[in-house]
Amino acid sequence: MKGSGPAAPAGREMALAKSQTAAVARVMQGVVAMRRQVEKELSATSGRAPTLEALGITNVTEVRERDPSAVMRAIEELFADAADSILRGQGLHFEVPNRTATNQLYVPELDRIVLKSKTSTRSFDSTAQVRKTAIMTRVMEMLHQVLRRNIHTTKRDLFYADVKLFRSQDESDAVLDDVACVIGCTRTSLHVVASEKGVVVGRVQFREDGDLIDCTRMGVGGKAIPPFIDKISDFRSDAEFILLVEKDAAFMRLAEDRFYNKYPCIIITAKGQPDVATRLFLRKCRDDLKLPVLGLVDADPYGLKILSVYMSGSKTMSYDSASLTTSDIKWLGVRPSDLDKYNIPEQCRLPMKASDIKYGKALLEEDFVRRNPKWYAELEAMLSSKVKAEIQALSSYGFQYLTETYLPRKLKERDWI
Amino acid sequence: MKGSGPAAPAGREMALAKSQTAAVARVMQGVVAMRRQVEKELSATSGRAPTLEALGITNVTEVRERDPSAVMRAIEELFADAADSILRGQGLHFEVPNRTATNQLYVPELDRIVLKSKTSTRSFDSTAQVRKTAIMTRVMEMLHQVLRRNIHTTKRDLFYADVKLFRSQDESDAVLDDVACVIGCTRTSLHVVASEKGVVVGRVQFREDGDLIDCTRMGVGGKAIPPFIDKISDFRSDAEFILLVEKDAAFMRLAEDRFYNKYPCIIITAKGQPDVATRLFLRKCRDDLKLPVLGLVDADPYGLKILSVYMSGSKTMSYDSASLTTSDIKWLGVRPSDLDKYNIPEQCRLPMKASDIKYGKALLEEDFVRRNPKWYAELEAMLSSKVKAEIQALSSYGFQYLTETYLPRKLKERDWI
Structure with missing residues (x-):
């Protein structure tokens, strides 16, 4: 480079860059203000989100993200309880929270829906429920496998893993939501994606x-x-x-x-x-x-x-x-x-x-x-x-x-x- | 680490890793052989791919990838020719290669289809073709804009750029293939994706x-x-x-x-x-x-x-x-x-x-x-x-x-x- 020649264009370029930056900053002003507001609001709620207990809400099933080990433990406990029940001569059965609208409770403080205490019993002894109870048991067993390997699966794969029992994919799909509610975790936590x-x-x-x-x-x-x-x-x-x-x-x-x-x-x-x-x-x-x-x-x-x-x-x-x-x-x-x-x-x-x-x-x-x-x-x-x-x-x-x-x-x- | 204690497990691990690698290598043997074969074949053809000229095939339209500047130049030439034709009193018209099966020629040496010499004239003077000729002119103008900016667009965007003329998206879509064949380039080269x-x-x-x-x-x-x-x-x-x-x-x-x-x-x-x-x-x-x-x-x-x-x-x-x-x-x-x-x-x-x-x-x-x-x-x-x-x-x-x-x-x- 020679003399001060290139200085002028460089200066002009810099001025241009500056004015462009200023223009962008003007465009962004409103968004920046909103972002700060959102940040404040979300920090406030996440910082001191009230618990259900603090809100005086009891006797509900809370459905939330749980890690694989917690879900596995929950399945193991359900199976231990089931074994107990069988040994006591009371047969195999599960208590499944009711998912209908009347059993849902919206908690505005949490902006979340929780399930109230209404459950129905799914029993292996009942002719009407024997298949569904068997399917639910089998699905939980398979989910346990998936979680233990820490892999993920799809509804379709789950269905194919025991077509003989499930017969149609609707049957294995249907119990997934039940299992999630029994455990109190999201579908995603079951690693079915x-x-x-x-x-x-x-x-x-x-x-x-x-x-x-x-x-x-x-x-x-x-x-x-x-x-x-x-x-x-x-x-x-x-x-x-x-x-x-x-x-x-x-x-x-x-x-x-x-x-x-x-x-x-x-x-x-x-x-x-x-x-x-x-x-x-x-x-x-x-x-x-x-x-x-x-x-x-x-x-x-x-x-x-x-x-x-x-x-x-x-x-x-x-x-x-x-x-x-x-x-x-x-x-x-x-x-x-x-x-x-x-x-x-x-x-x-x-x-x-x-x-x-x-x-x-x-x-x-x-x-x-x-x-x-x-x-x-x-x-x-x-x-x-x-x-x-x-x-x-x-x-x-x-x-x-x-x-x-x-x-x-x-x-x-x-x-x- | 102390003494030779850790050596044994490390040695065992290494042996295990080695045997696993050997197992994978055995699995991969056939694929590796095929990959080498494919590499040889593709190198051979790409190295000395015959030209249409060398094969003695003339008077055909070859459709291939072209870079934006080549496509822009082709559009400019088409427009210069059109202007010439108008000035000579012969009106606005384009020669469009026919895309029907009878006008296609498969060249096995190239594993490619080229278009034979049959074309049809699209003329602004003809009542039947005036709209299509106008649409084709407008689409080429818009494609030139897109290519000059070196951006890409979709068929839907193209349609909306002049709804008044095109009326329905079918009309702007239809001429895209025509334009590609006139220029002898792929649809992708037109930057319509x-x-x-x-x-x-x-x-x-x-x-x-x-x-x-x-x-x-x-x-x-x-x-x-x-x-x-x-x-x-x-x-x-x-x-x-x-x-x-x-x-x-x-x-x-x-x-x-x-x-x-x-x-x-x-x-x-x-x-x-x-x-x-x-x-x-x-x-x-x-x-x-x-x-x-x-x-x-x-x-x-x-x-x-x-x-x-x-x-x-x-x-x-x-x-x-x-x-x-x-x-x-x-x-x-x-x-x-x-x-x-x-x-x-x-x-x-x-x-x-x-x-x-x-x-x-x-x-x-x-x-x-x-x-x-x-x-x-x-x-x-x-x-x-x-x-x-x-x-x-x-x-x-x-x-x-x-x-x-x-x-x-x-x-x-x-x-x-």
């Missing part, structure tokens, strides 16, 4: 089965979210928020543009309907890192439904919803009101089908919509306009409009509800 | 958009295969084979047990029907590393069909099959003959439905089955027994039977066809 579908990319590191995973270095395809949440630990991140994306195509755009480099965030998608593994991952990631979650979904009733599955879960699984649900997801977009605000061309707005409208009306009655007046208003506006739109509609302003204009403006204007 | 679904884990490293991806350190969930194959380069591996798995559950078992640590391999799954990204990845991985591919699928007609999609592709995409297909995949299992050989219990064998049998009979007529007498015999046996089985049926001998017994025995006995 569903298939994976989700992907994550962005400003987060974690350990997965010992391997250090750095999601800023996962190329454009991202890291597949594993089906075993218990193998994930040691989350680290300098992100300000989690961006939860409904669809693959939007995820692809965000990943290719490395959106997270400029706007520090973690990007997660389940590629459509949320699967259990992605929901567990989101919850754990949010809790451990204490980050706000912003949702980017289609502006149609199904987009809203997807947010609700992350937030409230599906009804049949409610007894172990604690580890599956992430409350307080903010609806960032695409919202019905965005269509006018961002001037989405008429041609990109699609007429709602009769089934969309019917579904949307049903959502208006649901708790997660009713308790958020802004959500309610957006959904009402959608239903009265009879118009919906996909995230992709933003492409009418250019393929990178999503990452370069729409999202930065949303963040800057703190435009989430 | 499908969503990703596949996952990879095991003994392979590569660069993805600059990031170094080490698939031995991807935990139990594996690395999501990205939709952009052109961002992947620098494959490195000490694997002896690629294990192509139909289903997620089997992939999960292999990943959790880190099967690849003991038996050096790369494990790939598309979780069911193979998507374009996974097929491109498999082909590139196989070619760059020169490895044999062993398929692990359900013992039913759909398992076989899945292997065939990897091998021959789907019929509509045949003009750019070269980069999508991986010939010579070996059928490792689960094969109909395995059911008796491995004593799969009767209860794990499922009766074939009428639709299975119909589908299986149709497969008997297909080239990829007919040219492999052993495949033909297996499929015939399946159809006459009217019995099918899933990979999971192996779980009847224990959840890790697949990784600890079935696959090692298969490899040791060189039991692939």
Whole structure:
């Protein structure tokens, strides 16, 4: 290099970099404030979460994550009790907590459902229950094997492990929830997992089965979210928020543009309907890192439904919803009101089908919509306009409009509800 | 440490480790031999692949991977020609190669399909073609934008970029193949990609958009295969084979047990029907590393069909099959003959439905089955027994039977066809 020549451009570059950083900081101000708020709230609750005992709630079955040795011990105790009962001449039977709605108790202080004391006896002596009792015994034996080896399995594998007894997969599946409730642990704690579908990319590191995973270095395809949440630990991140994306195509755009480099965030998608593994991952990631979650979904009733599955879960699984649900997801977009605000061309707005409208009306009655007046208003506006739109509609302003204009403006204007 | 005490156990451990290594080496012998053979064959063809010219084949359109600048240049030339034609008073028109079967030529020396010289003129002057010509012009303009920015997009985004003109996504999708054939490049070279679904884990490293991806350190969930194959380069591996798995559950078992640590391999799954990204990845991985591919699928007609999609592709995409297909995949299992050989219990064998049998009979007529007498015999046996089985049926001998017994025995006995 010669003389002071290169100094000027270097100075200019630095000034440019500085002004860009300042611009990003301005965009991020609102998110940073929210992140601090979320951190404070989550620290407060996790610091002094009341116990059921302290709340004066007794005689309930609490369902929570338990480690393999605790679950194994519980199975061993159940079998010891069963052997005792047989030796006393009282036969083989199990007490199974009732999972119906009337036996569930919502504890608002914990934001969790626990099972009340109603149980039913499943007895090997009863003609009606002999098969189910045998199946339950066999399933617990197999789960014990799985846990002792510290491996994981699927419902399908479990079924095939004794087809002769189970006959159909429904029969082995059905007792899994029973076993979980008897032991007071989540399905995941039984090491029976569903298939994976989700992907994550962005400003987060974690350990997965010992391997250090750095999601800023996962190329454009991202890291597949594993089906075993218990193998994930040691989350680290300098992100300000989690961006939860409904669809693959939007995820692809965000990943290719490395959106997270400029706007520090973690990007997660389940590629459509949320699967259990992605929901567990989101919850754990949010809790451990204490980050706000912003949702980017289609502006149609199904987009809203997807947010609700992350937030409230599906009804049949409610007894172990604690580890599956992430409350307080903010609806960032695409919202019905965005269509006018961002001037989405008429041609990109699609007429709602009769089934969309019917579904949307049903959502208006649901708790997660009713308790958020802004959500309610957006959904009402959608239903009265009879118009919906996909995230992709933003492409009418250019393929990178999503990452370069729409999202930065949303963040800057703190435009989430 | 004191005296020679610890020496004995250390010696014993070392002896054990040695004998285990020797056992693995014995299991791997056949695969290693096959890998060397494949390496030799692929090196031979890639070293002196004949050109079309050398084969005396002229007047054809060759469809192959081209880099963004070449595709951009081709679009610019097409537009310059179109402008010329308009200025000469001959209007706007494009010559589009015909993609019908009669205009395709299979070149066995290259194992590739090329398009013969039949073209049709798409003219803006014709009432019947005015819309299609306009759409094609617009799509090429948009592709040029995408390529200039060196980003990727999806069919859906492309559609939304000008809904007013395209009206329905079918219309913008339809011209994509035309544009690819006019330019003589693959769909992937146009940077229009499908969503990703596949996952990879095991003994392979590569660069993805600059990031170094080490698939031995991807935990139990594996690395999501990205939709952009052109961002992947620098494959490195000490694997002896690629294990192509139909289903997620089997992939999960292999990943959790880190099967690849003991038996050096790369494990790939598309979780069911193979998507374009996974097929491109498999082909590139196989070619760059020169490895044999062993398929692990359900013992039913759909398992076989899945292997065939990897091998021959789907019929509509045949003009750019070269980069999508991986010939010579070996059928490792689960094969109909395995059911008796491995004593799969009767209860794990499922009766074939009428639709299975119909589908299986149709497969008997297909080239990829007919040219492999052993495949033909297996499929015939399946159809006459009217019995099918899933990979999971192996779980009847224990959840890790697949990784600890079935696959090692298969490899040791060189039991692939």
